[in-house]
Amino acid sequence: MSHNGAGVSEVTVRVPMNIALVKYWGKRDEQLILPLNDSISLTVDKLTAETTVRMIQAVGENTVEINGRRVELSSNKRYQTVFDEALRLQRKRKEDLNKNENECITHHFEVISKTNFPVAAGLASSAAGFAAIARAIQKILNLNDTQANRLARIGSGSACRSMFGGLVHWKKGEKEDGSDCVAVRTESENWPDLYCIILVFNDERKKVGSSEGMRRTRETSTLLKHRIEYVVPERIEQVKKAYESRNFQDLARVIMADSNQFHAVCLDSIPPIRYLNESSWRLIELVEKFNQQEVKAAYTFDAGPNACVIVQKYDVPAFIRTLLQDIIIPSEDLKSVEEELKVSFDCPSEINSPILCSKLIVSPMGGGPADS
Amino acid sequence: MSHNGAGVSEVTVRVPMNIALVKYWGKRDEQLILPLNDSISLTVDKLTAETTVRMIQAVGENTVEINGRRVELSSNKRYQTVFDEALRLQRKRKEDLNKNENECITHHFEVISKTNFPVAAGLASSAAGFAAIARAIQKILNLNDTQANRLARIGSGSACRSMFGGLVHWKKGEKEDGSDCVAVRTESENWPDLYCIILVFNDERKKVGSSEGMRRTRETSTLLKHRIEYVVPERIEQVKKAYESRNFQDLARVIMADSNQFHAVCLDSIPPIRYLNESSWRLIELVEKFNQQEVKAAYTFDAGPNACVIVQKYDVPAFIRTLLQDIIIPSEDLKSVEEELKVSFDCPSEINSPILCSKLIVSPMGGGPADS
Incomplete structure (x- = not known):
C-alpha cells in the first residue's frame, strides 16, 4: 500500500474468479445479497482480476474502469453500495477508537481493474472484480476478513468466495443483518492436483x-x-x-x-x-x-x-x-x-x-x- | 363381437392415445406397473389404434401384428403378460360361477392393430395399442372397467388412461397388489373446445x-x-x-x-x-x-x-x-x-x-x- 501526502491510499491486488461445486441460486435478501443456501467453491487460479483501488481524501467523483472502459456507475449501483459500506466501516472504526475527528472529511474512490479473460466470454468476471475491490479496500482500511467478505458480497454475491484459496464455504447465515453470512476457507489443506x-x-x-x-x-x-x-x-x-x-x-x-x-x-x-x-x-x-x-x-x-x-x-x-x-x-x-x-x-x-x-x-x- | 362355431371370439375397437397434463414418471412396482404418483390426462381423438383381437379356443401361438408387421413376442414380454392376465380373469369368473368345466381348455390370441399415425414418430403409440387390446378383451370376456383398466396398465402403464373420454385421473393407489390403482373418468363433463x-x-x-x-x-x-x-x-x-x-x-x-x-x-x-x-x-x-x-x-x-x-x-x-x-x-x-x-x-x-x-x-x- 502506498500513501502520499495528499491523503491518497493506493493498493493493487490480483484475485481469481471461483467456480461453485455446490451452486448458489436464490437470495433470501436482495439488498444485502444473502443467499437462500450455502455454497462451496474453488478458485480458478489463472482467471484473475488485477485491480488497483485509490482512496482519495477529497471531494470527488467515484470512478471505475474495467479493461480500459469507464463503468457507468449510475446504472451499476453495486459499486456505490460497496464504497458507501467501506466509508461506513471506516467511520465506525474511528468511532470505536474514540477518534472524533472532523466528521466532514470526505473520500472518493478510483478503481482500475483488468481481467485476463474477456468479460464478454460469459465467465463470472464480476465475482473476481468485486472480490478484488473488497480485497484492496480491506488492505487500505485494515479491515478484518468478515468485514472484507461482506464488502465483496454486497458487490456481487459469489465474490465473497474469491477472497481465499483452498476449498471455500459460503455460509448463508440466519441473521437478517447478514452478520453471520460469510465465506470461510475450510480446514482442508489445498488440493493442488x-x-x-x-x-x-x-x-x-x-x-x-x-x-x-x-x-x-x-x-x-x-x-x-x-x-x-x-x-x-x-x-x-x-x-x-x-x-x-x-x-x-x-x-x-x-x-x-x-x-x-x-x-x-x-x-x-x-x-x-x-x-x-x-x-x-x-x-x-x-x-x-x-x-x-x-x-x-x-x-x-x-x-x-x-x-x-x-x-x-x-x-x-x-x-x-x-x-x-x-x-x-x-x-x-x-x-x-x-x-x-x-x-x-x-x-x-x-x-x-x-x-x-x-x-x-x-x-x-x-x-x-x-x-x- | 362375433363368435363362430369353432370357439373364436373377435372384437374390433378404436382407442385414442392420451396426453398427460400432470405427468406420470416413476414406478412403485415395475412388474405390475404401479406408478409413484397420480397423473391426469386427455385423449387425442384423432390419433388412434384400431385393433382386432381374436380369442381362439384352441392350442396355438399368440400373435401380434402392428401396422402390418409381426411383433416378436419373446422380446416384448408385455403382450404375454396381458394375455395371461386375461385368461386368469376368465378362469376366475368361471370359478366364481361354479362352472367347473374342463380345466384343460386352452386359448390363444391374435391381435391385429393399425395406428393412424407413424409409430416411429415418437408419439406414445404403445399406450393406445395396449388400451385397444384391453378394451377388445374387455368386450370378449365381459370384464368390468377395473379389470380392463388393469389389463391395459400391465401392458403399458399410461394405456389405462386411454380407456375413457373426458378428463381421466389415474390414481396411483396404495395397495401392493395394485387393486386400487385405476384410471377413472372424472365427473367433469367433457370440454369439447x-x-x-x-x-x-x-x-x-x-x-x-x-x-x-x-x-x-x-x-x-x-x-x-x-x-x-x-x-x-x-x-x-x-x-x-x-x-x-x-x-x-x-x-x-x-x-x-x-x-x-x-x-x-x-x-x-x-x-x-x-x-x-x-x-x-x-x-x-x-x-x-x-x-x-x-x-x-x-x-x-x-x-x-x-x-x-x-x-x-x-x-x-x-x-x-x-x-x-x-x-x-x-x-x-x-x-x-x-x-x-x-x-x-x-x-x-x-x-x-x-x-x-x-x-x-x-x-x-x-x-x-x-x-x-
Whole structure:
C-alpha cells in the first residue's frame, strides 16, 4: 500500500474468479445479497482480476474502469453500495477508537481493474472484480476478513468466495443483518492436483441474467425449497469430506449432480430458464464417455452454456484428447496447453458435426488472492 | 363381437392415445406397473389404434401384428403378460360361477392393430395399442372397467388412461397388489373446445427409453420425492378444478409447469436425462410469445422432443399463424388443417433459421374409445 501526502491510499491486488461445486441460486435478501443456501467453491487460479483501488481524501467523483472502459456507475449501483459500506466501516472504526475527528472529511474512490479473460466470454468476471475491490479496500482500511467478505458480497454475491484459496464455504447465515453470512476457507489443506478445463461456447440466445433468474426460481419453482432445505446441506458435507479425503470420484459425483440440479430448478421455474445449449449437452456426453470406466472428470455449468470440467492434473492430457475427437479448439489455446503441460496433441483431420469452442483455458484451482 | 362355431371370439375397437397434463414418471412396482404418483390426462381423438383381437379356443401361438408387421413376442414380454392376465380373469369368473368345466381348455390370441399415425414418430403409440387390446378383451370376456383398466396398465402403464373420454385421473393407489390403482373418468363433463396441436420434431439422438428413464430418476433424483409427495397431489386438484370451471388460463399454467417439472426431474437424474431438443425449446419460446398478453396456449412434452400444444378451438388458427413465422410445416398437413377448420394460412416466403416440423396434427381432445 502506498500513501502520499495528499491523503491518497493506493493498493493493487490480483484475485481469481471461483467456480461453485455446490451452486448458489436464490437470495433470501436482495439488498444485502444473502443467499437462500450455502455454497462451496474453488478458485480458478489463472482467471484473475488485477485491480488497483485509490482512496482519495477529497471531494470527488467515484470512478471505475474495467479493461480500459469507464463503468457507468449510475446504472451499476453495486459499486456505490460497496464504497458507501467501506466509508461506513471506516467511520465506525474511528468511532470505536474514540477518534472524533472532523466528521466532514470526505473520500472518493478510483478503481482500475483488468481481467485476463474477456468479460464478454460469459465467465463470472464480476465475482473476481468485486472480490478484488473488497480485497484492496480491506488492505487500505485494515479491515478484518468478515468485514472484507461482506464488502465483496454486497458487490456481487459469489465474490465473497474469491477472497481465499483452498476449498471455500459460503455460509448463508440466519441473521437478517447478514452478520453471520460469510465465506470461510475450510480446514482442508489445498488440493493442488485439481485442475479445471474451461470451454467457452458462444451463444446467441438472450440470456436470463442471474439476478433475474434467481428471483424467478425463488418465486415460482416448487422444487427449490426442497433443494435448499434437504439436498444442499448434505452435499456441502459430501464435498468437504471428499475434498478432505482426496476422494476424487465422490467429489466429482456431487459436483455433476449439483450442476444438474441447479439447471433442473431453473427448468422448474415459470417461465422455464435454460442455460445449457447443444454444445453444453455434447460436452456432458463427452464427460460421460470419458468416465465410463472410472469417474475421472466432473462437469459443472453456471448460468450460461460454458463448461468447467474438473480433473486431476495427470488426467488433463487424456481428457483434452477426448475433447479433440468432437470439439474444435482454437489452436493457440491448444498450443499454450501443450507448452505448459509438455505434451502434444494430434487433432483429427476431420470431425463430424463438431462442437465449436471459442476459448479453452486450463488452470490449477484453489489458489488465493495475491497482493502486490 | 362375433363368435363362430369353432370357439373364436373377435372384437374390433378404436382407442385414442392420451396426453398427460400432470405427468406420470416413476414406478412403485415395475412388474405390475404401479406408478409413484397420480397423473391426469386427455385423449387425442384423432390419433388412434384400431385393433382386432381374436380369442381362439384352441392350442396355438399368440400373435401380434402392428401396422402390418409381426411383433416378436419373446422380446416384448408385455403382450404375454396381458394375455395371461386375461385368461386368469376368465378362469376366475368361471370359478366364481361354479362352472367347473374342463380345466384343460386352452386359448390363444391374435391381435391385429393399425395406428393412424407413424409409430416411429415418437408419439406414445404403445399406450393406445395396449388400451385397444384391453378394451377388445374387455368386450370378449365381459370384464368390468377395473379389470380392463388393469389389463391395459400391465401392458403399458399410461394405456389405462386411454380407456375413457373426458378428463381421466389415474390414481396411483396404495395397495401392493395394485387393486386400487385405476384410471377413472372424472365427473367433469367433457370440454369439447380443447384442441391439441402436435408437432413432430425429428431427432437423431439416442433416446433414453421411458422405463429406463423412470428407473434412473427414481433411483437417483433427490427432487423426485418432493414432486411426488407435495407437488403432484396439488396439481391434480388444480387441473380438475380448472377443467371443471372451464378456466383455460389456470389449466394451461399447470400443464406447462408440470411438463417443465417432469423434464427438470429428468435433468436431476444421474446421469441426466434430456428429452427436449433445440426445436422443443424454440416451440416453448413461441408459446411464450403467443401468451404474452393472455395465456391462450399450453405446451407439454412427453419423453421426447415432440410438442403437444393445447389451445381452445377458436385459437387454433391464430396459433398456427404464430407457428408459421418460425416453423416449416409440411404443406399437406397444413392443407388438411385449412380444409377442416375452413381457414387459410399464408406461409412467409422466407424464415430465418427455421424449425423443421415433420408432422403437424390438429385434433380435438377428450373423446373416448369406440367399438365397431
